[in-house]
Amino acid sequence: MASSSSILETLEAANIEVPYQCREGFCGACRAKLIEGQTQYANEPLAFVRDGEILLCCSRPTSHIKIELP
Numbered sequence: 001m002a003s004s005s006s007i008l009e010t011l012e013a014a015n016i017e018v019p020y021q022c023r024e025g026f027c028g029a030c031r032a033k034l035i036e037g038q039t040q041y042a043n044e045p046l047a048f049v050r051d052g053e054i055l056l057c058c059s060r061p062t063s064h065i066k067i068e069l070p
């Protein structure tokens with residue numbers, strides 16, 4: 001089921017500490033590895049991400065996902 005919160009918000013709600021700064025897709029501080037599943041961005045972020053990485057602050061899961069935090 002698609003969630004309306006960002007992955008960052010979901011992790012925070014679960015008391016999982018995640019690095020972040022801008023929360024808007026600019027800085028790249030919230031970069032994490034997407035191990036399994038799919039996510040989507042509401043707006044294409046400006047920060048650089050490598051293949052297989054996502055920005056937690058501005059992406060939402062579109063499937064069950066597995067991520068690796070930095």
Ligand code: FES
Binds near residue numbers: 021
């Ligand atoms: S917190 Fe800056 S890109 Fe996510």
